[in-house]
Amino acid sequence: MLEQDPQSDELPTDEPTAPSGLDAVNQQLAAAYPELSPQLKLAAGYVLEHPVEIAFQSIRKSAGAARVTASTLVRLAKRLGFDSYEQFREVFQSAVQAGPVELSGRASNLRTLASQTDDQVFLDVGDAAFDNIGRLFTADTQTRVRDAAMTLLRAEKIAVVGFRDTFACAYHFAYVGRIAMPNIQLIRGQEGGLLTELAPYGENDVVVAFAFEPYCAETVRALDIAREGGATPIVITDTLRSPLVPGAAITFTVANATPHFFPSILSAITLIEVLLAECVAYGPDGLVDNVARFESRMRAMGAYVSNE
Known part of the structure; x- marks a missing residue:
């Protein structure tokens, strides 16, 4: 049975200007979330995590799934x-109908294969x-990727943070990124060294942080x-x-659903590749020179085995 909205759920009378796109809707919901009442939090959580359902379900069905009343939505x-x-839902319909940029054909091919084998776990x-990667390649994400790349290119120093299940993401970003951008540094936080490692980062710097639920206390x-030091x-x-x-300053939400027992980092790794590719594509010529010098050094040091 659904709980009725208590009077404490009443909202302020000041009416903000409605956001024009799904990304703006999500950002405003995320900013308002900590101050919402319990019922509105349930509604906001469902909206944030089920954009397709919000786009095409009736308000009553969405309310039932979110365990709130229709009036709460x-x-x-x-x-x-x-x-x-209805005006709110139209934003979701427009975004969902735009869909992923290119990957739907490959996903369809994969589903076709499902009828030809009994290895369901693999499929x-x-x-x-x-599906996770397809959700990444949307117009809203493309705009944020460009903004993030420009932010990274302006930074004096870039700290990368991610522990436990997302350490692989942080390591990949730092390892690959440093080839072109030597100002990237992986934060390891070993032996209680977080404060020491992050102390040099200030207003002209950027911190890139990775975390999935359950959120690692060290990452937070x-x-x-x-942030206290002024880094973006x-x-x-x-x-x-x-x-x-x-x-x-910029937030990316990546899908990590999987039948596997551990959250998938595939979308996060793909996002890293897109971000770093944008940095090299739109950054100064020196980034390309850095990549060339790195490759030359590795070959000179015998880091690669010849395939001839």
Whole structure:
């Protein structure tokens, strides 16, 4: 049975201007989330994590799935400045209909293969992988990728943070990124050294932080230290309800669903590749020179085995 909205759920009478795109809707919801009442938090959480359902389900079905009343969804829409729930839903419909940029054909091919084999685990993991990456390549994400690349290129120093399940993401970003941008540094936080490692980062610097639920306390602490020093945060996480989101200059939410027992990092790794590619593509010529020098040094040191 759904709980009725208590009077404490009443929202301020000041009506903001309705956001024009899904990314703006998500950012406003994430910013408002900590201050919402319990019922509105349930509604906001469902909206953030189920954009396709919001786009095409009836308001009653979405309310039932979110375990709130239909009026709570209406109130949430008005909280963002929309005149009606239908106007709110149209933003989701436009974004979802735009769809992924290129990967739907490959996903369809994978589903076709499912009818030709009985190895369902293999196919389920592959299906989830294609879906996760497909959700990454949208117009909204493309704009944020460009903004993030420009932010990284302007930075004097770049700290990269990610522990436990996202350490592989942080390491990959730092290792590959340093080939072109030597000002990137992986933060390891060993032996209680977070404060020491992050102390040099200030207003002209950027911190890139990775975290998926369950969120690592060390990552949250590292991000807090960097923000207190004035560094600009770029966050890669799994939902806008993540504790890393408040205060972030740019946030990417990546899908990590998988039948596997551990959250998938495939979308995060793909995002890293896109971000670093944009940096090299739109950065100064010196970045290309850095890559060339790195390759020359590695070959001169015998780091590669000849295939001839």
